[in-house]
Amino acid sequence: MKTSKDIIEAVKASPSSKVKLGVCDIDGILRGKVISRDKFLKAVDQDLGFCDVVFGWDANDAVYDNSKVTGWHTGFPDAKATIDLSTFREIPWNDDTPFFLADFHQDEAIAAVCPRSLLKRVTKEAHDLGFKPKFSNEFEWFNFRETPDSLKQKDGINPTPLTPGMFGYSILRSSQNQDFFDDIFNLLGKFGVPIEGLHTETGDGVYEAAITYTDILEAADRAILFKTGVKEIAYRHEIIASFMAKWNVDLPGCSGHIHQSLWNEKEDANLFFDETTDHSISKLLEYYIAGLLYCMPYILPMYAPTVNSYKRMVEGSWAATSVSWGIENRTTALRVINHGKDSMRLETRIPGADANPYLSMAASLASGLYGIKNKLSLEIEATTGNEYAQEGHQPLPRTLAEATQKMKNSDLANTLFGEEFTDHFIRTREWEWRQFTKAVTDWELKRYFEII
Numbered sequence: 001m002k003t004s005k006d007i008i009e010a011v012k013a014s015p016s017s018k019v020k021l022g023v024c025d026i027d028g029i030l031r032g033k034v035i036s037r038d039k040f041l042k043a044v045d046q047d048l049g050f051c052d053v054v055f056g057w058d059a060n061d062a063v064y065d066n067s068k069v070t071g072w073h074t075g076f077p078d079a080k081a082t083i084d085l086s087t088f089r090e091i092p093w094n095d096d097t098p099f100f101l102a103d104f105h106q107d108e109a110i111a112a113v114c115p116r117s118l119l120k121r122v123t124k125e126a127h128d129l130g131f132k133p134k135f136s137n138e139f140e141w142f143n144f145r146e147t148p149d150s151l152k153q154k155d156g157i158n159p160t161p162l163t164p165g166m167f168g169y170s171i172l173r174s175s176q177n178q179d180f181f182d183d184i185f186n187l188l189g190k191f192g193v194p195i196e197g198l199h200t201e202t203g204d205g206v207y208e209a210a211i212t213y214t215d216i217l218e219a220a221d222r223a224i225l226f227k228t229g230v231k232e233i234a235y236r237h238e239i240i241a242s243f244m245a246k247w248n249v250d251l252p253g254c255s256g257h258i259h260q261s262l263w264n265e266k267e268d269a270n271l272f273f274d275e276t277t278d279h280s281i282s283k284l285l286e287y288y289i290a291g292l293l294y295c296m297p298y299i300l301p302m303y304a305p306t307v308n309s310y311k312r313m314v315e316g317s318w319a320a321t322s323v324s325w326g327i328e329n330r331t332t333a334l335r336v337i338n339h340g341k342d343s344m345r346l347e348t349r350i351p352g353a354d355a356n357p358y359l360s361m362a363a364s365l366a367s368g369l370y371g372i373k374n375k376l377s378l379e380i381e382a383t384t385g386n387e388y389a390q391e392g393h394q395p396l397p398r399t400l401a402e403a404t405q406k407m408k409n410s411d412l413a414n415t416l417f418g419e420e421f422t423d424h425f426i427r428t429r430e431w432e433w434r435q436f437t438k439a440v441t442d443w444e445l446k447r448y449f450e451i452i
């Protein structure tokens with residue numbers, strides 16, 4: 001770990017005269033700018049003005065008409081962005097340009113809705129209880145032999161997959177685009193986003209990567225930088241990488257599973273592990289699982305934030321459809337992985353690759369802490385076998401509209417995340433659904449245009 005002084009000196013010594021900054025918006029999109037080295041050095045002490053529209057518009061830069069936090073009614077002023085020096089990286093595919101993440105904890109109104117600031121608040125709660133959360137994301141995503149220009153010429157439909165056919169864990173398919181495959185692994189590692197494993201998944205041109213486990217805030221930072229980094233590296237190979245949850249009805253969706261555990265303050269004991277119990281599940285882990293199961297239906301948009309998210313969550317798709325858990329079971333919402341005391345962990349299998357990593361990790365941790373603080377009993381039995389074939393388990397909401405309404409009608413999200421964040425987030429999901437309901441889709445044209 002470098003000190004702040006060391007980091008500033010490294011920026012001063014960099015051959016680059018510029019610094020790139022990134023902030024995460026509500027949709028998990030990394031928004032940013034390039035500034036001069038001199039401006040960066042001033043901003044370290046004085047913070048940096050960053051237009052708060054990044055929390056006032058959607059993924060397509062359409063301004064919300066229902067936001068209280070910012071909008072035309074506020075004039076979209078600058079908010080104070082604080083550069084986190086501990087996030088210092090150099091971008092190896094951009095001449096080692098210095099890079100930093102920033103958040104908005106200095107500005108009370110914007111800090112309340114900033115995803116990274118929210119995760120920091122939930123993490124502090126865990127630390128105050130004596131826990132050190134360790135997390136990681138794994139992602140599946142599809143790759144296409146396209147550029148933004150070529151995709152626009154196709155009206156954004158029928159992209160050409162990078163490779164053909166269903167061929168998971170394929171040595172052959174990954175070797176077809178060896179330079180791209182190697183760049184993902186090697187360049188992201190140099191960028192401070194180490195990958196434990198990278199392989200093809202089942203589906204045309206789909207890869208899966210597991211990011212190395214670490215402290216929760218660093219894990220979320222790595223996750224958002226992974227997604228952005230993969231897209232930038234893909235561009236260099238005239239490839240488009242898509243983290244859309246479900247791009248094709250005939251192919252599996254893309255997950256963004258979260259692996260997590262709680263450790264003691266010295267970080268030398270995994271508190272989820274107890275060798276004296278069945279399956280080595282500690283009482284703390286039981287409370288944690290119970291908390292996630294209890295909260296899950298009421299905060300689902302934190303894991304599944306888009307209209308498309310719910311197209312992935314169907315039976316037989318490797319995605320969860322019910323409030324459920326199991327031991328090494330990939331058909332349930334939660335999977336206990338009990339291979340040993342160091343690797344004992346819980347996997348939240350609900351999020352798709354389209355989830356905002358800061359929000360999905362905050363949701364998992366806050367739910368688990370809720371179970372611990374309230375000593376919730378783990379009353380739902382572990383599923384053995386196929387969860388999709390089980391009867392009597394509570395189904396998860398099936399659309400963004402249903403999930404958002406359920407979140408809105410409960411006080412639980414206010415308890416977990418605060419009223420300001422919850423109100424703003426719900427408004428953004430209501431907006432997202434309204435944009436969908438206004439759209440005329442290809443499905444409607446094909447079904448109704450001539451026949452009806």
